[in-house]
Amino acid sequence: MGSKTQQSQTQQHHSVAVRLNEQMGCKRGFIQAIRDWLLTLLLIWIVVMVFLSMTVYNRIDADNRVRRKDLLVSMCDQRARMLQDQFSVSVNHVHALAILVSTFHYYKNPSAIDQETFAEYTARTAFERPLLSGVAYAQRVMDSDRENFERQHGWTIKTMEREPSPVRDEYAPVIFSQESLSYLASLDMMSGEEDRENILRARATGKAVLTSPFRLLGSHHLGVVLTFPVYKSKLSASATVPERIESTAGYVGGAFDVESLVENLLGQLAANQAILVNVYDITNSSDPLAMYGHQCQDVDMSHFHESKLDFGDPFRKHQMICRYHEKAPMSWAALTTAFFTFVIGLLVGYILYTAASHIAKVEDDFHEMQELKVRAEAADVAKSQFLATVSHEIRTPMNGILGMLALLLDTELSSTQRDYAQTAQACGKALIALINEVLDRAKIEARKLELEAVPFDLRSILDDVLSLFSEKSRNKGIELAAFVSDKVPEIVMGDPGRFRQIITNLVGNSVKFTERGHIFVEVHLAEQEKATVNAEADTCLNGGSDGGVFKAENCLNGGSDGGVFKAETCLNGGSGGGVFKTETFLNGGSDGGVFLCGGHQFKTLSGCEVADERNCWDTFKHLIADEEFRSDASHNMLNTNEASEDVTLMVSVEDTGIGIPLSAQDRVFMPFMQADSSTSRNYGGTGIGLSISKCLVELMGGQISFISRPQVGSTFSFTAIFGRCKKNAYNDKKKANSEDLPSGFRGLKAIVVDEKPVRAAVTKYHLNRLGILVKVASSIKIAVAMCGKNGSLTSRNFQPDLILVEKDIWVSGEEGGLNFQLLDRKQNGHVFSLPKMILLATNISNAEFDKAKAAGFSDTVIMKPLRASMVAACLQQVLGIGKKRQQGKDMPNGTPFLQSLLCGKKILVVDDNMVNRRVAAGALKKFGADVDCAESGKAALTLLQLPHKFDACFMDIQMPEMDGFEATRRIRLMESKANEQMNGGAIDEGANRKREWHVPILAMTADVIHATYEECLKCGMDGYVSKPFEEENLYQAVAKFFKAKPMSAS
């Protein structure tokens, strides 16, 4: 079953984790969704970036190219225009020359021009025709005129090949030529194919005409020849071609050195190197003739621009083609821009990728952590639950071991064997105590610890705890005392076991760490404590009325000495000190002064210094005074207090031990922490106790804190909330729970002689609990005075039956003497009313004891720590009254108590299993119960038909036919019917008798798990006991309802 539970636990945790993941999943979003695609996305991004940068590059490159082209166009056009201009200028000059020739050679008669004139003129005007290598004039000579002409000039017409010209229709021999063309003289221009064509075209159009380019004779440059016709008469613009031919007189021609022309021209322009210019004659468009330019191979063929050239000859067409010399250089700007775009894109992509994958990774880690956290928490819970669950399994074998050891010790053993066995048993007990502690903690962690709410007497619990440590404290010579304020209700509702555990732990610690001085447990109401502390603060601050009065008195009584002390104290200790001292003087006069003189005496229980001075007499006095005032006067106060449901108690445990080092103070309540490792070496212990106490205190709705001063002591205090008990339930519970204190001492009177007021108050508290009226005297002298006065003068005053003397007082010699005096007087005077003298001591040697006996003390010494029951026992011994004390009430837990609970009760055991039935019956009988058996649910039903006499029913759950749950349901049904009838009918009778029928039914089950328990409660059972019976378990189950439902205890 355990494993099943665990499994479901794991499932639960798992589901928690899953839910958590789901929640996270909503927030997961984008990145987690695309995490598997991240790399692909990155690649896509890179590709996109490549394209983008290529686009950028292309765009910029295209831009560049356009600009380059534009530049080329503009440059080309510019060059073409310039060339054209220059050319046309030259043409104009040639035209002018032609006009000159016609004017001066033909219109003038005789001719004003001869070769010399022409040569000179042309030479001198050559600057105007920089493009022309020279000009010449050829006269039109008809074949008929040839002879005449030749004669006239004295030379024959020659062909271009410098041979005498063959006979032709006409000739055009050069008659005038510029110096540079003198080689042309007498050459017939008509003999050259080009020239002839030119000439014919020129005279037909009357305009300048050009030859196609050819190698010039002189320079071998490419050139063209420009030819102008010279007419004999002035012709109209609309003259017909024959007319023109008819009137042609000659031709002016000039050779254009196109190559140098263009070279010159380009040389004048910037960026000459950048472009390559070609000029073509494209008259015959299928076969362009190069006029200028080289056909380089390594030019940029991709770009070129053609510009039309108009050289004024409509027949010829020319064009200029420009190219860049070099290919367009790589556009670095575009390239770098593109490259950087790409790099930036790449980087951005990479950053995004890394970020995304990082986020994904972090989220993964986060989820992993989350899961681990959930698992760790689950494991922690599981651990605690496991520990809590296996408690039984761990304890059982331990109990077996201890039981066996106990059996072993019962056998006859040699002393060594016995020693071994006892050691083993002690170790086993220590181990089981430790296991219990660890399990407690685990239970608390697993939230399985539930506090009981049963009425209990915390005074008797304190007494129990003290008795537990009395041996140890006595051995160490420490004073151990408990004080419970009268205002604290006698019975409170709470968990006595746990309360006891806390106190035991705190006192145990104190005992462990204290070598001298005292340990003092106090319980007050929290409000009361608070109020008193406030009051105290007031007093301290204003030196309030109380203090003032005391001081004044002190001065009066104590005289000069007192005054000095007071001054000193005031200097040292402030107003608080002042209050101390006045009190002392009031009580003890000079004695008090002596104590203060020592300077080491504090108004605490033992006189040692304590960490938290709140428990000093000054505060304490207020608490007590408060109490007396209230208990005497105001019942209203009490009533108002009792109106509230809860009561908050303030418990403090004060010791004068080694204290807690300051460095360790903040981890005192952490489990398994001791002040340091040496502590555990010296003192042992696991350090788990305080952490458990803390948890328990918190479960009780309180807080725990401490004040500690190294080498001075520690004061642990905690608050806890308990329920108040209803008055009517009071007596029953008191009977059931608290130990009975004998009432035989009620009304006795006692004087406590103790110079330490706190200690006196403690003694007084214990005596008060026995109903004894107490007065406190700080010395025997005063006590004697009290008695004496009362005894001799007025018998209505205090006549003590007892005088309790603290050992320290009596031990000092002077007091011993006084003691005798007192005794003497007593014996002389009133023998019959001789008060008993009892010594109070923490420890006492035989010699001292004898001496005390000799001094007149009774045989019985009351040993500290004081406990009401122990004091009562001692007093019984001394006074010889109330001898009979009930037995078996000392332990509120365990067999005797169980016996007292179950004794005489009529109990029905229902179990189908004969053996089980018999065992259960046997166990219950053993505790004095009157047991009936039923072997089935049905049988139980018949036996429990109302009215019946059973006080309780133990019911097996798993039974054939009718199981325990079903039987219980039917019983409850039956009861409720009966109750209805009863309430409806005879109310009075019902009120007299039991209020309602409700027989407590306890399930007996072998597997004690929570689910079963809940099932039990659901069907109306009151609890369960494990089967087979365990004493503790049985006690707990039985105690709960027998106390909580006292009416069934008829």
Place this chain on the structure above:
Amino acid sequence: MDRNHLKRQVDFMKRSLLDQGYLDEQFIQLEELQDDDNPNFVEEIVTLFFNDSARLLQNIEQALVSGPIDFAKLDNYMHQFKGSSSSIGAKRVKNECTRFKEYCTAGNAEGCFRTFVQVKQEHAILRTKLESYFQACISFIWQDKLDHLGLQEVKLDDYMDEGGSLIMDLYYKYDEAHMIK
């Protein structure tokens, strides 16, 4: 065979029964329940157990051999048997019962058969062991009584038959001594 010797013997037997796991602390608790008002409590319970268990074992055997196995019924029988075993602290028997019940839950007939044999075996062993233990207890008690009545010279061995049980003579002797007292 004086009293202390017998006492040691009884303790030893109990110890070894516990050590070997035949019994657990429940048995000790049973013994604690035994007192003067109820001197034969443990023996009575144990006898009850063996009577009851004999019946149950028979039932189980029948259920096992006859026809198709009704596991629920078997489980029910075994639950009772286990309950009684745990009540007297018969640990080994109880463990076998638990095994049997597990097989029942699993519906494993073969396992049931096997463990049933084991159960019977453990049961038988326990029976003999407890019988001899009680024998020793009775011897001790009688010797104690004899010592108490000042009949130290009467040795219990003299009044035992071969089987180790007491013979009537002792009772007479005891009554006689009691009368005198």
